[in-house]
Amino acid sequence: MGASLRGAAAIVGVATAGTGEAPGRTAIELLGEAAIAALGEAGVALGEVDGVFAATGTHGVPVLSVAEYLGLRPRYLGGTNVGGSSFEVHLLQAAMALQAGLCDVALIAYGSNQRTAGGRLVSMSEPQWHETPYRPRNPITGYAMAAARYMHQYGATREDLAAVAVAARKWANRNPQAFARGPLSLQDVLMSRMVSDPLTVADCCLVTDGGAACVLVRAERARDLKQQPVYLLGAGAAASHRSIVQMPDLTVTAAVESGARAFAMAGLRKDDIDLLMLYDAFTINTILFLEDLGYCPKGEGGRFVSSGAIDPGGALNVNTNGGGLSCVHPGMYGLFLIVEAVSQLRGQAGQRQVAAEIALCHGNGGTLASQATAILGTQAAL
Amino acid sequence: MSDDAKPLGPQAQFKAYLAEGRFMIQRSRSSGHYVFYPRVAVPGSGETDLEWVAASGEATVYAITVNRTREGAYNIALVDLAEGPRMMSRIEGVETAPIGARLKARIAAIEGEPALVFDLAEQV
Numbered sequence: 183m184g185a186s187l188r189g190a191a192a193i194v195g196v197a198t199a200g201t202g203e204a205p206g207r208t209a210i211e212l213l214g215e216a217a218i219a220a221l222g223e224a225g226v227a228l229g230e231v232d233g234v235f236a237a238t239g240t241h242g243v244p245v246l247s248v249a250e251y252l253g254l255r256p257r258y259l260g261g262t263n264v265g266g267s268s269f270e271v272h273l274l275q276a277a278m279a280l281q282a283g284l285c286d287v288a289l290i291a292y293g294s295n296q297r298t299a300g301g302r303l304v305s306m307s308e309p310q311w312h313e314t315p316y317r318p319r320n321p322i323t324g325y326a327m328a329a330a331r332y333m334h335q336y337g338a339t340r341e342d343l344a345a346v347a348v349a350a351r352k353w354a355n356r357n358p359q360a361f362a363r364g365p366l367s368l369q370d371v372l373m374s375r376m377v378s379d380p381l382t383v384a385d386c387c388l389v390t391d392g393g394a395a396c397v398l399v400r401a402e403r404a405r406d407l408k409q410q411p412v413y414l415l416g417a418g419a420a421a422s423h424r425s426i427v428q429m430p431d432l433t434v435t436a437a438v439e440s441g442a443r444a445f446a447m448a449g450l451r452k453d454d455i456d457l458l459m460l461y462d463a464f465t466i467n468t469i470l471f472l473e474d475l476g477y478c479p480k481g482e483g484g485r486f487v488s489s490g491a492i493d494p495g496g497a498l499n500v501n502t503n504g505g506g507l508s509c510v511h512p513g514m515y516g517l518f519l520i521v522e523a524v525s526q527l528r529g530q531a532g533q534r535q536v537a538a539e540i541a542l543c544h545g546n547g548g549t550l551a552s553q554a555t556a557i558l559g560t561q562a563a564l
Numbered sequence: 565m566s567d568d569a570k571p572l573g574p575q576a577q578f579k580a581y582l583a584e585g586r587f588m589i590q591r592s593r594s595s596g597h598y599v600f601y602p603r604v605a606v607p608g609s610g611e612t613d614l615e616w617v618a619a620s621g622e623a624t625v626y627a628i629t630v631n632r633t634r635e636g637a638y639n640i641a642l643v644d645l646a647e648g649p650r651m652m653s654r655i656e657g658v659e660t661a662p663i664g665a666r667l668k669a670r671i672a673a674i675e676g677e678p679a680l681v682f683d684l685a686e687q688v
Contacts (some may be wrong), residue, residue: 311575312601315679320632323640333625334663379630379660397673427642427652428599432627434565522666 190449191277191288192404192411195224195397201510202361203393205298210251212393213293217252220395225408226287229399233285236278239294239339239513246485248291258285264421265547269396269516270554274417277323278400286399290520291378293393295511310425319378321463322352322386324426324549325474326378329466331432333380335481338469340380342484344371346465347384347507349492350471354504356494356534361390362508375473385465387506387515394517412524412558415450415540419554426549434482435546436553437474444542452476455557456538457518457526458498461546462505467491472500475555499536502526504536516545520556527560529531539563567634574602582678587621587669589647590614600649601668622646623682630660643667643682656681 184245199221200212207215213236221228234256236244242296245261248254258279262271268289273536276288280552318324324530348368354360366384374382404411420443423429445451452475460471469483477498478486485494490501508517523541540559546552567596572580574590578601581588590599592606593613605612639660655661656672658660665673665684 283667301673315651315674315677316654317638318652323629327627327640327642329627331627331663376630376632378632379628381629426654427630427650432642 190281191398191402192406192413194222194407195220196219196524199393201392209293209295213291216395217291218395220397224397225302230287231289233288234280235260235272236291237263264552266514267547270556271419272544273556277414279536280400288398291395292517295391296513297389297391307369321549322378325464326381328432329380338484342488343465344368345487347371348469350505351518352494353502354508359506361511362506363555387463387511390510390512392510392512410528412527415442415557415559416448417556421552435470435474437471439473440553440555442549444557448557454544457541458500459523459543462507495516502534519543523558578602587619588616589619591617598647598649620646624668625663625665653682
């Protein structure tokens, strides 16, 4: 199912803008800067964009805001918002719209100035009436409860969680674009301020500014453009709940389903993947997604990351930009996974470059609620 | 039937019971499936034959965190009701509680509104 989408569309331009701190610039300005830069590197004119896909934490109807700001008259409007994983869903929808001829140039874009605007992680949640009396601090409350449950059920430790943050920092230290650089030890993470047991502030993603954009066209046109095309090989999405209360098992995410769908469409297996970009809003995420995408058995993820498996030079290449934990996290991080995967697949990742023809981007949204997996590859992977 | 004779929606009905000091949850007459939070149909299967029954108030801790702020610390828990459904609540009288601990429900006032909280069963 969906096999005809494999390789049908390609990413031909990516860009970020204002990642880290961007004082004096608004969310839509960052988004606009990234969009113009992505089109520029693709060699595609702004006026050619006729499919717009956008999600932000601050716009009620982001697709309209983006189209108006850039002066576009899109004929395909794709603004699915399922939280931070929206952009992996947009990849799938853009490929569908391109293949169906409903648009010829798809722009996926995001922007946020949450760091300079308020310094707090923008919550994706309208209050859930059955949660409100207990004052959960979304999203961290949900992730902290998932971490607590996971530790209880599988004997994982705070050191295991901390190992994820330390590995991310090691990668960030190879990435001049990363916001948080410098030494970070297990002890540093463990001794950081406890925010929501068992998660310290160092188990939580950054709160940064940043815009990002990505341009897709059909494969036949992609080959004639300026950049080495990065093809969408497969994608799949899944959703298990809205409120953490309704997540059936806090130790198993719907990445089990989204990953299987993406692998099936791509006709690939887990060992075919050279780079894993996993949405690490909190340290527990990386562990759960490694398990749920099949890279280690359920319950073994903590020991797996503590063994050094996701450190630079380890068994797997994971979150080579430094992740949401140490590189960038402006509220919705999903598009930044894609930008890093494209940089790696093109061989443009500098000091942190890994040998990669196929990359998996796994997006997460809400409190472990929506999961979307997209597998990207070079010409050689087709 | 006039408009004002129509029953309350499930959310308002649940809160009305709480205001009367009753912890009621929904159950499907045909499937026996319990539902919380209250809805117009059983999620996933769609039965609309939901009736209100008294909850036992017995529960266990499924997951818990302590939110630490400058103003102080308080716990937030997911509790599994004996009837099956899970809800968010807090465990009163302790900073935190072990996962699996047995609980008993109580209706308390939170910011002036009736709300369910839980006590450790051993302390009841």
